[in-house]
Amino acid sequence: MTINTDLKILGNANKQVWGSSHPKNIFIRSIKRIGKNKTLGAFRVMQGEGMGFSWVTLTTALPVCAQLTALHSGKEIHGQIVKSRKNADVPLLNSLMDMYAKSGEIGYCKKVFDRMHNRDLTSWNTMLAGYSINGQINEAWALFDEMIRSSIKPDGITFVALLSGCSHSGLTSQGQRLFNAMEDYGEQPSLEHYACLVDILGRSGKLEEALNVAENIPMRPSGSIWGSLLNSCRLHGNVPLAEIVAKRLFEIEPNNPGNYVMLSNIYANAGMWEDVKRVREMMAMTGIKKDVGCSWIQIKHKIHTFVAGGSTNFRRSAEYIKIWNELSNAIKDLGYIPNTSVVLHDVNDDMKATWVCEHSERLAAVAALINTGAGMPIRITKNLRVCGDCHSWMKAVSKVTKRLIVLRDTNRFHHFQNGTCSCKDYW
DNA sequence: ATAGGGTTAG
Numbered sequence A: 001m002t003i004n005t006d007l008k009i010l011g012n013a014n015k016q017v018w019g020s021s022h023p024k025n026i027f028i029r030s031i032k033r034i035g036k037n038k039t040l041g042a043f044r045v046m047q048g049e050g051m052g053f054s055w056v057t058l059t060t061a062l063p064v065c066a067q068l069t070a071l072h073s074g075k076e077i078h079g080q081i082v083k084s085r086k087n088a089d090v091p092l093l094n095s096l097m098d099m100y101a102k103s104g105e106i107g108y109c110k111k112v113f114d115r116m117h118n119r120d121l122t123s124w125n126t127m128l129a130g131y132s133i134n135g136q137i138n139e140a141w142a143l144f145d146e147m148i149r150s151s152i153k154p155d156g157i158t159f160v161a162l163l164s165g166c167s168h169s170g171l172t173s174q175g176q177r178l179f180n181a182m183e184d185y186g187e188q189p190s191l192e193h194y195a196c197l198v199d200i201l202g203r204s205g206k207l208e209e210a211l212n213v214a215e216n217i218p219m220r221p222s223g224s225i226w227g228s229l230l231n232s233c234r235l236h237g238n239v240p241l242a243e244i245v246a247k248r249l250f251e252i253e254p255n256n257p258g259n260y261v262m263l264s265n266i267y268a269n270a271g272m273w274e275d276v277k278r279v280r281e282m283m284a285m286t287g288i289k290k291d292v293g294c295s296w297i298q299i300k301h302k303i304h305t306f307v308a309g310g311s312t313n314f315r316r317s318a319e320y321i322k323i324w325n326e327l328s329n330a331i332k333d334l335g336y337i338p339n340t341s342v343v344l345h346d347v348n349d350d351m352k353a354t355w356v357c358e359h360s361e362r363l364a365a366v367a368a369l370i371n372t373g374a375g376m377p378i379r380i381t382k383n384l385r386v387c388g389d390c391h392s393w394m395k396a397v398s399k400v401t402k403r404l405i406v407l408r409d410t411n412r413f414h415h416f417q418n419g420t421c422s423c424k425d426y427w
Numbered sequence B: 001a002t003a004g005g006g007t008t009a010g
Helices: A002-012 A024-035 A036-048 A055-068 A071-084 A090-102 A106-115 A121-133 A137-149 A156-171 A172-185 A189-203 A207-217 A221-236 A240-253 A256-270 A273-286 A312-316 A320-331 A348-356 A360-371 A388-401
Strands: A293-300 A302-307 A376-383 A405-408 A413-417
Touching: A024 A036, A024 A055, A024 A106, A024 A273, A036 A055, A055 A090, A071 A090, A071 A293, A090 A106, A090 A121, A106 A121, A121 A137, A121 A156, A137 A156, A156 A172, A156 A189, A172 A189, A189 A207, A189 A221, A189 A273, A207 A221, A221 A256, A240 A256, A256 A273, A293 A360, A302 A360, A312 A320, A312 A360, A320 A360, A320 A388, A360 A376, A360 A388, A388 A405, A388 A413
Parallel strands: A376 A405
Antiparallel strands: A293 A302, A293 A376, A405 A413
């Protein structure tokens, strides 16, 4: 059955009912489970057929835009809200804020927040988490203070947002103090908060302290506790601890490919190629496959996806080669040289340079440069974390092209502008 | 109906 016939059937049913159980809303929700791209497509078809929408429809469609970084579509929905001249309710504005925050447009997010007549705890938490993932930790703290001054009682989500923000901006002691102060605000730390604390300590290099916390958590530890610690071992090159941590982690999450890759990276960084091989064999034996690294951009209504090393037709196209060569020359003058140490494989340097230059976010960046007007910001979303060399490359490219590049990875943002990044290189 | 924790080699 096509989307169109579904919509026709739905369009004739219960025209008057507009609650969350309205068929239109159930339709959008069920499509959402099938695929994000399909949801936005279905929503557009609904609009094309003059079917209208309720606030619930939009509140279901906006999180899809948020997840996809489909800012273009999200803005269109915002336009629909404005055009309808009705007062949007709190959940709708909350999801609108979140869509802006997850598209890296924290300014718009704040604007919506400021103009809300009523706010609930979700509004505050959304704003706070938005600051946090966009690396604006000072603004997050200021908002938290304002929350407390306004006698709004924070909940567990509030603390997750702030603690993870501290962790990613290197506010180690401040994060620790907040964790210890949680009970003063009437919140008992849960596993999620312990995971943040372990991350705060480990990321800043306090590996022993982090291990101590992880081992004494008064509840059954989750994969994210040991996963965070393993990542900290990777950041600080601690192989012996990594081996202890990995053992615990694999007991909890034997099927998470990321964990194996991380351990393999730790060995590769230390030049322990035999152990790298051993981890790979472990993966091959259990049939675990790494997720493919991919990046995407939205141009008009279409989402364009790029896979590392793939998209051969695109990489061979004249327009790609032209832009790539121009960029390469310009950033070389800035002093950019591919840092091949991020390619953790036992191959020669030329091969490494080739691989690192084919990471999906670079392909997406070139495509965005080709398909968007001069001076327009470039928004890229990646399903994995960015590698160190792509981070340097983006900085250089933002400078030579005079473009703002907003790169969102699994859960954080990098805003590159004029050769620097909002994360201040702590990540 | 809306907000939340670590991470992915070739």
